[in-house]
Amino acid sequence: MANNNGKEGLGCISIAILILGGFFSLVFLFFGVLFIWSAGAPGVDSGARLSTGIILIFIGLIFIGITIGITVFIYRRLHPKEEKIEITQKIDLSGDVSIQSMKCQKCGAQLDKDSITTREGAIFISCPYCGSDYEVEEAPKW
Numbered sequence: 001m002a003n004n005n006g007k008e009g010l011g012c013i014s015i016a017i018l019i020l021g022g023f024f025s026l027v028f029l030f031f032g033v034l035f036i037w038s039a040g041a042p043g044v045d046s047g048a049r050l051s052t053g054i055i056l057i058f059i060g061l062i063f064i065g066i067t068i069g070i071t072v073f074i075y076r077r078l079h080p081k082e083e084k085i086e087i088t089q090k091i092d093l094s095g096d097v098s099i100q101s102m103k104c105q106k107c108g109a110q111l112d113k114d115s116i117t118t119r120e121g122a123i124f125i126s127c128p129y130c131g132s133d134y135e136v137e138e139a140p141k142w
């Protein structure tokens with residue numbers, strides 16, 4: 001439960017960053033465009049307004065980049081982790097005892113932990129002796 005709450009909190013933070021970052025970047029972009037827009041107005045230092053506008057737009061773009069970067073970073077941290085925990089639990093379920101007495105279904109060679117790989121939550125066996133590569137069912141028979 002505590003783990004779940006932490007994830008939800010991180011999700012809320014990423015949404016808050018997305019909203020805040022998006023807001024600030026839009027403000028900078030808006031004023032940047034405004035400065036460039038008014039650079040052509042009479043009695044104004046056009047060069048100063050233009051460069052100020054470009055700087056503001058540049059800051060706005062940096063804000064967008066940082067916002068997207070942080071959001072993607074948090075998103076990636078949240079999601080692959082769930083998958084990894086699930087795979088670890090599945091391996092734990094099969095237990096050390098069954099792994100020790102496990103034999104290749106094709107050639108009968110003794111397999112160790114290095115022969116076991118997990119793909120998409122399923123357990124796969126790669127026999128180092130005969131080279132066979134097959135998926136193990138949910139309820140192993142060995």
Ligand SMILES: [Zn+2]
Binds near residue numbers: 106107109127
């Ligand atoms: Zn084998």
